[in-house]
Amino acid sequence: MGKQVCIICGKTLNNGIMIYGKGICPCCEKRLINMDRDTDFYEYYKECIRKNIAELVIREEEINCQSYRF
Numbered sequence: 297m298g299k300q301v302c303i304i305c306g307k308t309l310n311n312g313i314m315i316y317g318k319g320i321c322p323c324c325e326k327r328l329i330n331m332d333r334d335t336d337f338y339e340y341y342k343e344c345i346r347k348n349i350a351e352l353v354i355r356e357e358e359i360n361c362q363s364y365r366f
């Protein structure tokens with residue numbers, strides 16, 4: 297397995313929160329929590345998270361569909 301990197305800033309992770317095996321470093325996590333929700337930056341963060349997680353969820357669904365095929 298490769299090194300885990302923050303999906304927002306790309307920094308190598310030693311700890312931090314994990315969502316579907318994707319990481320967010322404590323620095324970005326803190327920024328996200330304290331962030332004003334009306335800023336473009338917040339939208340950017342959300343987009344990063346959504347894109348990274350959506351990809352994984354879609355892949356999992358495809359695998360499930362294949363196994364139910366017959």
Ligand SMILES: [Zn+2]
Binds near residue numbers: 305306320322
């Ligand atoms: Zn980060």
